[in-house]
Amino acid sequence: MSKDGILFDRVTFIGIGLIGSSLARSVKKTGSAAHITVCDINQAHRDKAVELGFADDASGDFIAAVKDADLVVICTPPGVCGDAAAAFAPGLKEGAIVTDVGSVKQSIIHDVSQHLPDGVHFVPAHPIAGTEHSGPEAGFAELFDGRWLILTPPAGTDETAIAKVRTLWERAGSQIEIMDAQHHDMVLAITSHLPHLIAYTIVGTADDLGEHLKQEVIKFSASGFRDFTRIAASDPVMWRDVFLNNKEAVLEILQRFSEDLTFLQRAIRWGEGDKLEELFSRTRKIRREIIEAKQA
Amino acid sequence: MSKDGILFDRVTFIGIGLIGSSLARSVKKTGSAAHITVCDINQAHRDKAVELGFADDASGDFIAAVKDADLVVICTPPGVCGDAAAAFAPGLKEGAIVTDVGSVKQSIIHDVSQHLPDGVHFVPAHPIAGTEHSGPEAGFAELFDGRWLILTPPAGTDETAIAKVRTLWERAGSQIEIMDAQHHDMVLAITSHLPHLIAYTIVGTADDLGEHLKQEVIKFSASGFRDFTRIAASDPVMWRDVFLNNKEAVLEILQRFSEDLTFLQRAIRWGEGDKLEELFSRTRKIRREIIEAKQA
Ligand SMILES: NC(=O)c1ccc[n+]([C@@H]2O[C@H](COP(=O)([O-])OP(=O)(O)OC[C@H]3O[C@@H](n4cnc5c(N)ncnc54)[C@H](OP(=O)(O)O)[C@@H]3O)[C@@H](O)[C@H]2O)c1
Ligand SMILES: NC(=O)c1ccc[n+]([C@@H]2O[C@H](COP(=O)([O-])OP(=O)(O)OC[C@H]3O[C@@H](n4cnc5c(N)ncnc54)[C@H](OP(=O)(O)O)[C@@H]3O)[C@@H](O)[C@H]2O)c1
Numbered sequence: 001m002s003k004d005g006i007l008f009d010r011v012t013f014i015g016i017g018l019i020g021s022s023l024a025r026s027v028k029k030t031g032s033a034a035h036i037t038v039c040d041i042n043q044a045h046r047d048k049a050v051e052l053g054f055a056d057d058a059s060g061d062f063i064a065a066v067k068d069a070d071l072v073v074i075c076t077p078p079g080v081c082g083d084a085a086a087a088f089a090p091g092l093k094e095g096a097i098v099t100d101v102g103s104v105k106q107s108i109i110h111d112v113s114q115h116l117p118d119g120v121h122f123v124p125a126h127p128i129a130g131t132e133h134s135g136p137e138a139g140f141a142e143l144f145d146g147r148w149l150i151l152t153p154p155a156g157t158d159e160t161a162i163a164k165v166r167t168l169w170e171r172a173g174s175q176i177e178i179m180d181a182q183h184h185d186m187v188l189a190i191t192s193h194l195p196h197l198i199a200y201t202i203v204g205t206a207d208d209l210g211e212h213l214k215q216e217v218i219k220f221s222a223s224g225f226r227d228f229t230r231i232a233a234s235d236p237v238m239w240r241d242v243f244l245n246n247k248e249a250v251l252e253i254l255q256r257f258s259e260d261l262t263f264l265q266r267a268i269r270w271g272e273g274d275k276l277e278e279l280f281s282r283t284r285k286i287r288r289e290i291i292e293a294k295q296a
Numbered sequence: 297m298s299k300d301g302i303l304f305d306r307v308t309f310i311g312i313g314l315i316g317s318s319l320a321r322s323v324k325k326t327g328s329a330a331h332i333t334v335c336d337i338n339q340a341h342r343d344k345a346v347e348l349g350f351a352d353d354a355s356g357d358f359i360a361a362v363k364d365a366d367l368v369v370i371c372t373p374p375g376v377c378g379d380a381a382a383a384f385a386p387g388l389k390e391g392a393i394v395t396d397v398g399s400v401k402q403s404i405i406h407d408v409s410q411h412l413p414d415g416v417h418f419v420p421a422h423p424i425a426g427t428e429h430s431g432p433e434a435g436f437a438e439l440f441d442g443r444w445l446i447l448t449p450p451a452g453t454d455e456t457a458i459a460k461v462r463t464l465w466e467r468a469g470s471q472i473e474i475m476d477a478q479h480h481d482m483v484l485a486i487t488s489h490l491p492h493l494i495a496y497t498i499v500g501t502a503d504d505l506g507e508h509l510k511q512e513v514i515k516f517s518a519s520g521f522r523d524f525t526r527i528a529a530s531d532p533v534m535w536r537d538v539f540l541n542n543k544e545a546v547l548e549i550l551q552r553f554s555e556d557l558t559f560l561q562r563a564i565r566w567g568e569g570d571k572l573e574e575l576f577s578r579t580r581k582i583r584r585e586i587i588e589a590k591q592a
Contacts, residue, residue, distance in 0.1 A: 079569075103519075128516050128518050128519050129518060129519075130519070132583070147518060148515065148516055148518070150516075177515075186509075187509070187512050187513065187516060188516070188519065190501075190502055190505070190509075190513050190521070191502075191512075191513050191516045191517055191519050191520060191521040192516075192519035192520040192521065193520075194498065194501075195498060195519075195520035195521050195523070195524055196520050197557075197560060198494055198498060198524075198557070199520075199579075200560070200575060200576055200579050201553060201556050201557045201560055202490060202491060202494060202553060203579040203582055203583075204556055204575050204578065204579055205486075205490075205549070205552050205553045205556045206486055206487075206582065207578055207579065207581075207582055208552075208556075209486070213482075213483070213486075214582075216483050216487075217483065217486050217487050218582065218585050218586050218589050218591065219444065219473075219589060219591065220424050220444055220446075220483060220484070220487045220488075220591075221487055221586050221589075221591050222424050222425060222443055222444070222591050223399075223424050223425075223426070223484065223487050223488035223491075224487060224488040224489075224491035224492050224495075224527055225486070225487040225488065225491050226586055226591055226592060227491070227523050227526070227527060228491055228494075229579070229582050229583040229586055230523070230583060230592075231520055231523060232576075232579040232580070232582070232583065233579065233580045233583035233584075234576075234580075236572075236573045236576035236577045236580065237573060239572070239576050240569045240572040240573040240576060241569075243564045243572055244564070244567055244569050244572070247564055247565070247567075250564060251561065251564060251565060253501070254557075254561055256501050256504075257497060257498060257501045258554075258557070258561075260497050260500055260501045260504075261493075261494070261497045261550075261554070264493060264496070264497055265547065265550055265554075268539045268540070268543055268546060268547060268550075269543070269547060271540055271543075273375075273536045273537075273540050276532075276535070276536040276539055276540070277532045277533060277536040279496060279500050280496055280528075280530075280531075280532035280535050280536060281532045282500065282503055283495075283496050283499040283500055283503065283525070283528040283529065284528070284529045284530075284532065285503075286499055286502065286503055286510075286514065286525055286528070287428070287499075287525040287526060287528065287529035288529075289514050290514050290517050290522055290525055293514050293515060293517075295514065295515065295516075295517050295518050295522060296522060296526075
């Protein structure tokens with residue numbers, strides 16, 4: 001696929017928050033689409049997208065928005081991707097490609113596919129990049145630069161459609177990995193969903209302390225706590241949906257985590273310093289490997 | 297106390313790793329001491345301190361190192377502060393001030409005080425600043441700039457000694473807070489010790505996965521996990537000591553955390569999205585307060 005020039009005549013974004021607006025900015029910047037339409041339930045977000053210049057027009061009407069679209073990118077919270085697909089599917093033209101950016105894959109594939117007519121190609125995708133901010137103003141074209149993009153196309157997905165979606169993301173600077181949706185959901189449960197759950201929990205535990213103690217926790221947060229608060233400031237609706245839609249994998253990895261935590265708790269109670277030191281030395285190595293993998 | 301000029305004729309650092317070398321650099325830079333001696337069990341660290349220029353001389357002999365010192369700063373791992381004090385105490389001169397930088401306070405006060413002769417003043421301190429790196433090369437003079445320094449002097453501690461230690465840290469850029477050692481240990485259990493324990497646990501859980509899955513976790517760590525690996529790369533010996541020496545407060549806050557995590561686990565299992573969203577919205581607020589408190 002060529003390195004620049006138009007990839008799709010018309011691209012429509014459904015949901016134009018952090019991720020949607022970042023990709024739209026990149027598509028604009030790389031000239032990959034002749035025309036960008038955005039559709040969002042939030043009028044202010046639609047207006048902002050046009051004002052900021054990365055959308056050519058905007059609409060609250062799902063069917064009108066996807067009319068003539070060669071590519072439709074669903075960028076809503078994970079729990080409503082299916083509803084969005086149900087709303088726009090009747091407007092899709094034959095041969096259109098639909099993709100998404102959702103943080104869980106099995107449930108979105110299930111929710112979206114059932115609404116798509118024959119002759120439309122669905123290429124599920126997930127960019128491993130983000131921030132704790134939301135909305136169209138939080139986005140920026142470089143968000144995906146040097147980051148991974150995981151594609152999870154079900155067996156039999158049209159190869160040309162996969163290649164075109166792949167190129168779109170490569171132009172945004174992403175490296176591409178293809179994997180099975182179930183495997184994706186397990187890997188992400190470990191690298192992303194459990195860390196977020198833990199961060200939300202610990203910040204919640206602190207929030208439940210009396211007001212005076214809480215103020216001190218905020219004051220002295222530089223000693224570790226504040227790193228968790230950044231993660232725990234992520235979008236509540238998106239994360240609610242992630243946990244509800246990747247329940248099995250999250251509960252499985254959470255069970256392992258709880259066992260490991262109980263092991264450390266016991267080591268602390270019984271003063272078993274060697275067990276603590278052994279683990280703390282092992283975890284240091286993983287950090288080095290992440291730095292070597294240039295993901296730090 | 298004056299803003300610059302010599303505060304102490306001779307200062308001796310016991311342990312010259314990240315924190316000791318950072319403070320020594322600051323003391324040099326601000327001209328707060330006429331002479332700096334370092335004492336460390338690690339010969340390479342002693343040599344490095346002199347080579348890097350923030351120590352005037354170095355010794356492996358604890359008694360010789362503190363001879364004539366007006367201030368002795370203990371910067372060893374928390375678990376050996378008492379041993380270090382036992383080793384150098386016989387060399388202290390009448391009226392000398394001893395301070396430390398340990399991350400736990402009650403146990404260090406207990407371990408150190410018992411060895412100090414009458415006429416020596418002990419002013420326990422804890423800088424709320426650090427990195428995941430260790431050793432004298434990891435230090436830098438600006439580490440404490442704009443960060444908190446907590447003093448936990450027991451009732452009856454000499455006011456002049458407190459004021460001098462306070463000034464030393466103010467010159468390093470720190471803001472000073474005075475609190476009771478027991479309260480310190482509870483606040484830090486929440487803001488620092490529990491976050492580190494959790495981070496060590498989750499990185500350990502990932503390390504126990506099969507090699508293939510582990511490589512994928514490293515690859516896709518940008519989605520949350522990597523922030524935990526930075527914390528879990530902190531010094532194993534120091535952190536072993538922290539948990540062993542602040543056992544009660546850590547176990548108490550860990551118990552609360554576990555209950556809260558179980559509550560979320562149950563909400564995920566039963567699909568109670570409202571409970572998840574309610575918590576995730578609350579935690580977002582704390583982040584804002586930390587940003588407002590300029591601790592982000
Ligand atoms: N944030 C990350 O770090 C990250 C990383 C990788 C992937 N993702 C995935 O990216 C997707 C979007 O996340 P985001 O962070 O960009 O969220 P966001 O900033 O909140 O944007 C979502 C946008 O979709 C709109 N919307 C909500 N329901 C809709 C519906 N039924 N139809 C049309 N528009 C709707 C929202 O409007 P309102 O604001 O009015 O609700 C908002 O404008 C999610 O699937 C998420 O899993 C996120
Ligand atoms: N790191 C942080 O983020 C942080 C923040 C606030 C407070 N603190 C506190 O600062 C203190 C030092 O931590 P750090 O991060 O600076 O550790 P570090 O970089 O490992 O430095 C500790 C130094 O003390 C030496 N040492 C070990 N045992 C000794 C002994 N018995 N006598 C003399 N020297 C000895 C070590 O030598 P070896 O390397 O050969 O063992 C090393 O040179 C700890 O009490 C910690 O609680 C740390």
